[in-house]
Amino acid sequence: MRGKLIVIEGTDGSGKATQSGKMAARLAAEGFTVRKVDYPNYQSQSSALVKMYLNGEFGERPEDVNAYAASAFYAVDRIASYKKEWEEFYLNGGIVIADRYTTSNMIHQAAKIKDKAEKERYLEWLGDFEFTKCGLPVPDKVFFLAMPPAVSRELMRGRENKAGNVKDIHEQDSDYLSYCFANACDIAATFGWHRVDCTDSGQIKTIEQIHEEIYQELHRMIGRA
Numbered sequence: 252m253r254g255k256l257i258v259i260e261g262t263d264g265s266g267k268a269t270q271s272g273k274m275a276a277r278l279a280a281e282g283f284t285v286r287k288v289d290y291p292n293y294q295s296q297s298s299a300l301v302k303m304y305l306n307g308e309f310g311e312r313p314e315d316v317n318a319y320a321a322s323a324f325y326a327v328d329r330i331a332s333y334k335k336e337w338e339e340f341y342l343n344g345g346i347v348i349a350d351r352y353t354t355s356n357m358i359h360q361a362a363k364i365k366d367k368a369e370k371e372r373y374l375e376w377l378g379d380f381e382f383t384k385c386g387l388p389v390p391d392k393v394f395f396l397a398m399p400p401a402v403s404r405e406l407m408r409g410r411e412n413k414a415g416n417v418k419d420i421h422e423q424d425s426d427y428l429s430y431c432f433a434n435a436c437d438i439a440a441t442f443g444w445h446r447v448d449c450t451d452s453g454q455i456k457t458i459e460q461i462h463e464e465i466y467q468e469l470h471r472m473i474g475r476a
């Protein structure tokens with residue numbers, strides 16, 4: 252019996268790593284068979300092209316590599332990780348909590364395409380490529396951590412990113428973060444993601460508040476262990 256794939260998604264600096272780690276630990280403590288994965292999978296050689304892209308080796312701006320090509324880099328990394336690390340676990344009923352997934356291409360790569368019809372074509376291509384053709388599982392639930400760019404810029408200031416402390420080409424581009432956020436809000440509504448507002452009247456919510464909101468919604472779906 253197939254398990255469940257839960258994705259914690261959001262723009263850079265929205266708290267995905269904290270929330271996905273906390274959720275996986277809580278579900279494990281409750282007796283669920285759970286595993287956390289995160290993308291890009293920097294520990295694996297399969298992320299080589301993603302690293303080259305984020306280091307600016309193909310161009311210093313995100314748009315220097317088009318949405319289709321960059322998406323393929325990330326998709327290849329995901330396929331390698333799925334096959335090696337969690338396919339069997341998931342097909343045998345395990346719950347997988349993913350910090351980013353195909354949904355990150357939907358946010359960060361689709362943001363490069365301004366024309367609405369072209370963006371729709373890209374999104375259709377992406378779903379067909381990653382899920383239908385490459386066989387990656389479709390998420391059962393996507394939580395979108397809606398952290399306004401002004402707040403995430405503050406949270407990211409001085410913080411190390413997952414790949415080391417040098418800012419990658421996405422993080423260096425402040426306008427790109429804003430496009431990604433606006434795009435993510437539209438996509439979350441269109442694709443039925445569960446939006447979790449991380450601020451309330453301009454004030455950032457606590458890690459516990461955000462965690463509890465995700466936890467309650469998740470329990471409605473997976474029940475009790």
Ligand SMILES: Cc1cn([C@H]2C[C@H](O)[C@@H](COP(=O)(O)OP(=O)(O)O)O2)c(=O)[nH]c1=O
Pocket residue numbers: 263264290291305325326351352353354355356359360412413414419421422
């Ligand atoms: C997983 C994934 C990430 N991305 C982007 C989002 C991020 O801007 C960038 C690096 O991801 P990540 O390492 O999670 O960001 P951080 O630097 O905050 O630790 O890659 C995609 O465009 N597509 C994808 O499929």
